[in-house]
Amino acid sequence: MTTDLALLTTAAEQWEAAAKKFESVQKDYESQVKAIASDGTWTGQANLAGKTTMQLTHEQYTAAAKEARAIASLLRDAHGQFTDLRGKLKSAVADAEKAGMKVSEGGIASFDFAKADAATANAARHDPDLHTAEASWTKHIDNVVRAFDDADQGVKLALQTAVLDGTPDLLDGTPHGFNAQAEGDIEKVEAKEAYELATKLTSKGHLDAKDMAKMQRLFRDNGHDKAFSQTFLNSVGPDGTIQLTNKLTGLAYSDDKSHKQAYDAIQAGLAGTVSTATADTNSSFYDKWHEKLRQAGGKNFGSKTDPLYGYQSFVNLMGYNDHYGNQFLNDLGNDIIATEKKQPSIRTQWRRHPGLDQSDPLDHLLGVMSKNPDAATSFLDPGDSGKNDHLKYLLKDREWPKIATAGPGALLTMDEPTSKLGLGQAIEAAATGHAPLPDGALPNAEARHNQAQARVMHDTVELVDPGSSSAAPANLRRPLANALAEYSTDTHEILSAKTDYQDETGVWSDDGKIKMSVGRDKLLRAMRGLAEDPLAYATLHHAESRHISHELGGLTADTKLHEESNVLDKAGAVLGSYGAIREDVINDERSSAYTSADWKAKVAYHILGGAVTPMTIGPQKIPIGDALQRGVDTWAWAWSNDMKSHADTEANAKIADHYMDADRQMRLMIKGWAADQHISEGDHDGKNIIEDMTGKVMTGSVRGNVQAKNVFK
Secondary structure (H helix, E strand, O other), X not given: OOOOOHHHHHHHHHHHHHHHHHHHHHHHHHHHOHHHHOOOOOOOHHHHHHHHHHHHHHHHHHHHHHHHHHHHHHHHHHHHHHHHHHHHHHHHHHHHHHOOEEEOOOOOEEEOOOOOOHHHHHHHHOOOOHHHHHHHHXXXXXHHHHHHHHHHHHHHHHHHHHOOOOOOOOOOOOOOOOOOOOOOXXXXXXXXXXXXXXXXXXXXXXXXXXXXXXXXXXXXXXXXXHHHHHHHHHHHHHHHHHHHHHHHHHHHHHHOHHHHHHHHHHHHHHHHHHHXXXXXXXXXXXXXXXXXXXXHHOOEOXXXXXXXXXXXXXXXXXXXXXXOOHHHHHHHHHHHHHHHHHOHHHHOEXXXXXXXXXXXXXXXXXXXXXXXXXXXXXXXOOOOOOOOOHHHHHHHHOOOOEEEEEEOOEEEEEEOOOXXXXXXXXXXXXXXXXXXXXXXXXXXXXXXXXXXXXXXXHHHHHHHOOOOOOOOOHHHHHHHHHHHHOOHHHHHHHHHOOOHHHOOOEEEEEOOEEEEEOOHHHHHHHHHHHOOOHHHHHHHHHHHHHHHHHHHHXXXXXXXXXXXXXXXXXXXXXXHXXXXXXXXXXXXXXXXXXXXXXXXXXXXXXHHHHHOOOEEEOOEEEOOOOHHHHHHHHHHHHHHHHHHOOOOHHHHHHHHHHHHOHHHHHHHHHHHHHHHOOOOOOOHHHHHHHHHHHHHHHHHHHHHHHHHHHHHO
């Protein structure tokens, strides 16, 4: 921390000066010594021998200048890296201290009780998460220190390499001469070292502990560096990259499981180099490497009876990293589609290869793409003209891969268990503009979207509409429900059947807001298909309830009668539609995944799990008691309290029936709204207001329920 790093630049200047001196002496040597051998005054055998020696000496001066300049460049590079890393280390320590920690000379963070006031110190002593916080800060500081050490090892390697004779020849008289190929870029030196280790691993099948640690360090330290990444990938090529990831996967999951963590770390670093190297799609590197990847992608790297195609391995490698450029992801998706159309057999798999998360490279890529929502949107967006048919191909036209097994006298095929998992994630990301929601997070019913995102949602609903009340593919149900729930402002209007949404279809802009509309029947059938999964249904119902509560929050005691009637009637119609969906799922004899009671109970647990605790709505925390959510909170709290006294599924299913009934749900939500408006059910006028409002909901509920049931006939 106290080292004078300026000495590195001073040394670099001296090495640069040395290079100039070598060049100056070389000129003198050429004019005053070497010239004698060629001016005609010296002849004979001695002259011939002298010419050779003089040429070698002349070349050594050139090599010496090259080596000196390379060292100067390496020292300047080291100064830049060390200065940056020391700044990051100081910042990490300062941040820890700001958080109340003290940091020892060894980098160990612990709560600083001496500097804390009495109340803070007392709270820290009783905080069960204190040790976790201390460990977290220690790890953060340790990571920066390790990055410093990684960089230091890289500088050491580059300096050692720079002073080695690049072309040692025992016969030229200079086996330990200056290095005419000295490289002045640390990362390029490290890329060459990584290439040599990768070649060794691929050819010999293993690395010793020292080389394994070195390979991990090389990728960990340089995966973000463009020069390292492109130099390394240029050296191994797409074929070599695929062979390397296949070898690492085989070792981690079959041949050397005890070192799986180390092999996975190298895979993560290798994936990082792919991410960095392909970020600039306008580079000559990208054009050449991309073309070679196209050729390698459809190649079988396995056997005829146990094929393993390049794209399978390559996309599996990509799964170790979350950050890839939009264009690269889109190019790769286009390439895989083109390849599988030319080679239909590429879709059939004979077994699940150990270590391969998914056998289907296109679906796996879509899952990777979901981490970059903009890339997912551009890949799936049909566009204004509808020319991009990716979404249609994936939801309607594609023949999804099967797993084949040789049975007695016949070839047996079965669906891939993970089929469409990546597609669902990609659609959720593409339609919402954010990565798929983690468990416990709920969609934001009031979210806004751009036109491309809305087009993805619109066409998804159109394409998943089964034309009847049947289930959507299992792996699509929850992610599509997450996405559709963020369009509750649109679906609310469509299902209410009383707005301008009935006159519009597609996507349009209205007063700066993007709106999306599909046919009501199509929407109902699509929602019914998703509702086969109780968690998907609960996600939609809960989001709709929050939107209704938001609409109620916009009413006041002074709201005009027709405005109030419109809000309440529409709310009733929408919840009546949800009731029809619920009934159709429960009464469908073809549905065997859940019993009626199980389905209802799971819906209840999912709705209440997010409604009675502070929750994540999209990227934000929405606390209980938020003014615009008072109604839904009142409904959920009453439901939750009722369930606490019961423990069996049948009882909870009956309670769910009670609270998901449109009229009962709205009565409780209206009570929550009334309390916020200081309207009491306890007095005559307050009771009449609440009863009148509930009656308007009931009218809409009957209408919505009947219309929806007609769709499911």
